Amino acid sequence: MSLAGHTRIGLAALAAIAARGAPARADVDAAVAVGGGLRAAQRYASVEARLDLSFTSLRVGLAARGQWEEERWRREDFATAAGWAAAVRYLEWQRGDEDAEAALALGTLRPARLGLVSDGVQPAIDGQRHSGARVRLRAGRLELRGEVDDVVAPAVLGGAAAWRLSRWRAASALAIGLPTDGAAGTEAAAELSLAREFGPPEEEAALGAGAVVEPGAGAHVAGFAEIATRAARWTVTARAELRVGSGRLGAAFGPLYRVERWAASAPDAQAPDGALAREERRVGVAGGLSLRASRDGFGWFEGALRNRRRRGTLATAHLGAPLGAWGQAGAWLAVDARRAVLASELRAFGAGGRFVALEVSRFYEAPVEQMAPAPRWALVAWVGLGR
DSSP states (O other): OOOGGGGOSOOOOOOOOOOOSSOOSOEEEEEEEEEEEEETTEEEEEEEEEEEEEOSSEEEEEEEEEEEETTEEOTHHHHSHHHHHTTEEEEEEEEEOSSEEEEEEEESOOOEEETTTEEEEOTTTTSSOOOEEEEEEEETTEEEEEEESOSSSOSEEEEEEEEEOSSEEEEEEEEEEOOOTTOOSOEEEEEEEEEEEESOTTEEEEEEEEEEEETTTEEEEEEEEEEEEEETTEEEEEEEEEEEESSOTTOSSOTTHHHHHHHHHSTTOSSOHHHHHHHHHSOEEEEEEEEEEEETTTEEEEEEEEOOGGGOOEEEEEEEEEETTTEEEEEEEEEOSSOEEEEEEEEEEOGGGEEEEEEEEEEEEOOSTTOOOEEEEEEEEEEEEEO
């Protein structure tokens, strides 16, 4: 289990676990680590103890962390609700069979993907830990999903419902952005879509279309095509989409969502809300491309490009790789013409549970008194012992 939580960018992925029957004896893993480096222009030091418990249908990860910035003890980690919530690194529970299933995940979640309306929302790019929650229910052909990016101070709420037939899938999705950290008022986007699958399991394809409504901004239609090929333990998935209409054309909720809302509310914003609103009410065209490749035991990579009209092109990349028995690596990047966010880690394991890790990240701090959000770099090295 990685100790990369200090990047504060939300690299951790909460994977689903197969579960049948009642919880049995727990498998216990523990680790202690010390770290130090720079966060922005401040010296950073930390000591952390972690505990991981694995049952048949439940996995829990806890952390006790002491942090110092320029020799100042971060008292808020133990004196605020957000600090206590961050002590739960992850909680994963799943029960079900072929006919029905229920699953719950808590912790630092990977980006949300709710249909087409919430495309890779990354809630933790502001240099703070955000402990979110995600739930999934399936009964026969019906599947329901919901999530919140932060259970203490939510900025993004989302939900989705899908009805599956043998080759068809009808779905609806809703994303709501709440005002927080000086950002603008409530935003929302709702979608209805229909898709059909083609081809054998080793080479599946899908075509779909949907309509998206953004109250106060506009509405547009979206079409997408997807193809997935599996061969020699590799799975490669390519996706293309095209949007026509008004509104933000797929950019209402994206990887830079929170920091873009901060920037729009700042007094010196390059594109004031009024100018953006006028642009978004006009009819326009936008599109996107994405590619994901993964191999069992080798890792995975996912990259995407999206045209966002006046907001410019957005590029994202997300990758992870186990380096045999001795290490692992991971990185996440989002960049447009004005800003870039990065989180990465390289970890090496030694005998007896020893490990070393290096974290590099570029994040944004919350604006103060409506000033523009400021980018910061962080470089932290860790040495630890686990079992």
